[in-house]
Amino acid sequence: MVADRGAGPQVPLSRERVLRAAVGVADAGGIESLTMRNLAVALGVEAMSLYHHVANKEAILDGVVDVIMSEIDEAVQRTEAPPAEDDWKTALRMRILAAREVLLRHPWAPGVFETRTTTSLAVVRYLDAVVGLLRAGGFSYDLVHHALHALGSRALGFTQELFEPDSNGGGDGAATEMLEQLAGEFPYLVEMMSEIAHDDPDSTLGWCDDQVEFEFGLDLILDGLEGLRTG
Amino acid sequence: MVADRGAGPQVPLSRERVLRAAVGVADAGGIESLTMRNLAVALGVEAMSLYHHVANKEAILDGVVDVIMSEIDEAVQRTEAPPAEDDWKTALRMRILAAREVLLRHPWAPGVFETRTTTSLAVVRYLDAVVGLLRAGGFSYDLVHHALHALGSRALGFTQELFEPDSNGGGDGAATEMLEQLAGEFPYLVEMMSEIAHDDPDSTLGWCDDQVEFEFGLDLILDGLEGLRTG
DNA sequence: ACCTGAACACCGTTCAAGT
DNA sequence: ACCTGAACACCGTTCAAGT
Numbered sequence: 001m002v003a004d005r006g007a008g009p010q011v012p013l014s015r016e017r018v019l020r021a022a023v024g025v026a027d028a029g030g031i032e033s034l035t036m037r038n039l040a041v042a043l044g045v046e047a048m049s050l051y052h053h054v055a056n057k058e059a060i061l062d063g064v065v066d067v068i069m070s071e072i073d074e075a076v077q078r079t080e081a082p083p084a085e086d087d088w089k090t091a092l093r094m095r096i097l098a099a100r101e102v103l104l105r106h107p108w109a110p111g112v113f114e115t116r117t118t119t120s121l122a123v124v125r126y127l128d129a130v131v132g133l134l135r136a137g138g139f140s141y142d143l144v145h146h147a148l149h150a151l152g153s154r155a156l157g158f159t160q161e162l163f164e165p166d167s168n169g170g171g172d173g174a175a176t177e178m179l180e181q182l183a184g185e186f187p188y189l190v191e192m193m194s195e196i197a198h199d200d201p202d203s204t205l206g207w208c209d210d211q212v213e214f215e216f217g218l219d220l221i222l223d224g225l226e227g228l229r230t231g
Numbered sequence: 232m233v234a235d236r237g238a239g240p241q242v243p244l245s246r247e248r249v250l251r252a253a254v255g256v257a258d259a260g261g262i263e264s265l266t267m268r269n270l271a272v273a274l275g276v277e278a279m280s281l282y283h284h285v286a287n288k289e290a291i292l293d294g295v296v297d298v299i300m301s302e303i304d305e306a307v308q309r310t311e312a313p314p315a316e317d318d319w320k321t322a323l324r325m326r327i328l329a330a331r332e333v334l335l336r337h338p339w340a341p342g343v344f345e346t347r348t349t350t351s352l353a354v355v356r357y358l359d360a361v362v363g364l365l366r367a368g369g370f371s372y373d374l375v376h377h378a379l380h381a382l383g384s385r386a387l388g389f390t391q392e393l394f395e396p397d398s399n400g401g402g403d404g405a406a407t408e409m410l411e412q413l414a415g416e417f418p419y420l421v422e423m424m425s426e427i428a429h430d431d432p433d434s435t436l437g438w439c440d441d442q443v444e445f446e447f448g449l450d451l452i453l454d455g456l457e458g459l460r461t462g
Numbered sequence: 463a464c465c466t467g468a469a470c471a472c473c474g475t476t477c478a479a480g481t
Numbered sequence: 482a483c484c485t486g487a488a489c490a491c492c493g494t495t496c497a498a499g500t
Contacts, residue, residue: 013464036493048494049465057493114345119394124417127393131419141426149444150451153391160384160391162358163350186355188362195372213380220381220455221448228451244483267474279475280484288474 013045015053019063023106026064031108034060061112062120068109069122072099072156076129088137089222092130096218099126100157110158123156130155139229147225154218163208244276246284250294254337257295262339265291292343293351299340300353303330303387307360319368320453323361327449330357331388341389354387361386370460378456385449394439 011017021043026034036057040047054060081094103109113123127148134144153159183190242248252274257265267288271278285291312325334340344354358379365375384390414421 035491037491046466048467051494052464111345113393114342114391121416123393124420128417128420131423135419141423142430144423145427146444146447149392149439150448152448153393155393158391160345160389161380162344162354162384162386185352186359188366189355189359192362192372192375196376199373208380213377216377217381217383217452220452220459224451224455266472268472277485279486282475283483 013043013049013053015063017043018050018053019060019067022060022064023067026108026112027106031111062116062118064109064112065116065120066122068102068106069120069126072102072126073122075099075102084133084136088133088139089226091137092133093218093222095130095133096151096155096157097215098157099155100214103157110153113153113156113158127155137229139225143225143228146228150221150225154214154221157214159214159217161210244274244280244284246294248274249281249284250291250298253291253295254298257339257343258337262342293347293349295340295343296347296351297353299333299337300351300357303333303357304353306330306333315364315367319364319370320457322368323364324449324453326361326364327382327386327388328446329388330386331445334388341384344384344387344389358386368460370456374456374459377459381452381456385445385452388445390445390448392441 018039022034022039025039025042029038036050037047039060040050043050050060054063075098076095079094079098081091084091130148131144134147135141139147148155180190249270253265253270256270256273260269267281268278270291271281274281281291285294306329307326310325310329312322315322361379362375365378366372370378379386411421
């Protein structure tokens with residue numbers, strides 16, 4: 001993320017370098033820190049120099065998606081999944097979880113994916129591979145199509161949760177007290193949380209393992225699709 | 232959306248009026264048109280006057296979520312769903328589809344929901360009702376918890392698609408030609424699209440009915456949950 | 463050809479001043 | 482008390498000028 005500070009025009013600027021630096025800036029300071037001026041200083045250059053290699057900021061965000069997608073492609077490549085002909089479910093599951101691992105390293109990336117209006121060719125390529133995988137698994141094109149919609153962003157390893165990734169693992173007394181106050185207004189949620197915390201004494205309030213929950217939802221969909229495929 | 236142009240301080244400003252106007256501005260011009268200055272002119276007032284009724288723009292976005300949620304609550308109220316004790320699936324399904332109808336009237340709203348870091352109390356209230364509904368349907372709290380995560384934003388009626396809502400219903404020759412060019416790089420997707428278009432000659436390329444696909448994914452999850460409930 | 467500095471048209475927001 | 486105008490610190494971006 002520090003990039004070649006002071007390196008100046010030693011290594012000439014390029015679209016490639018700009019995009020990689022953009023990913024680095026977002027990784028280090030979050031997506032709101034990715035401004036043209038910020039990106040320029042990370043590259044040891046003036047903000048206006050960027051415009052010689054990318055059309056504008058939108059183009060940078062488009063390019064950033066491509067960088068992340070190529071990282072996902074590499075991760076998928078390293079995966080030792082069974083051929084889809086033998087076990088489409090495991091093959092797809094491993095692909096999606098590999099993609100998810102990459103996105104967990106770039107937590108700001110899903111938000112950027114969502115803002116892109118024209119879908120990146122790299123994403124289309126990824127989905128084409130998913131379609132091929134499902135076809136090899138014996139799906140009709142009609143069911144493949146439904147499957148893509150049912151998976152939505154889950155095909156790339158992320159979902160939109162309605163609660164933030166509540167890293168309130170502390171389970172301190174203040175939170176518990178607040179919970180009791182809230183019990184009047186949200187009786188079911190509070191009871192649910194207390195019962196789950198009781199079942200799993202290790203996690204007092206940090207009762208949401210995102211990975212476990214992601215896989216639960218994913219398997220629910222994959223199992224449902226398998227039922228429709230064979231049914 | 233025009234609001235009381237020129238009404239000036241006739242009707243005094245209030246948090247309520249500010250938030251309702253904000254929804255109107257976003258409905259009319261998209262979320263990027265919702266700026267403090269724009270909102271002010273819609274209210275016939277100076278931009279700085281807004282700060283007497285809301286802390287800042289973040290507070291406006293928080294409030295906008297509450298306005299949308301109350302609209303959803305009203306829509307849910309009008310729904311004639313069966314009691315969850317009799318048929319939890321239909322009850323939840325109708326609730327979610329009612330929420331979705333509201334969000335379809337405010338297409339920018341899901342994007343705002345996603346940016347809120349602290350979850351709105353109105354959303355929590357909504358989810359509490361969902362939990363109560365599932366409990367009445369015979370779910371264990373453990374399964375309810377999994378269900379909330381599996382549904383994610385689908386509980387509120389929206390999903391993140393990887394393709395934009397491709398309103399390219401025209402099916403004009405240019406698109407078809409481009410498709411053939413793309414067939415080399417995306418063989419499976421292109422074959423899928425052409426086969427589906429063939430199955431359903433009415434929709435040449437506008438082969439994605441978002442509502443149908445949303446319900447397909449929703450039912451896949453709801454059916455899966457029903458299996459786990461009774462299994 | 464690539465990079466730069468100053469400038470422009472926007473943001474959200476602060477502050478002191480009006481009534 | 483509520484509203485205002487000018488100003489500030491940021492954006493992305495244009496343009497003419499440097500090398």
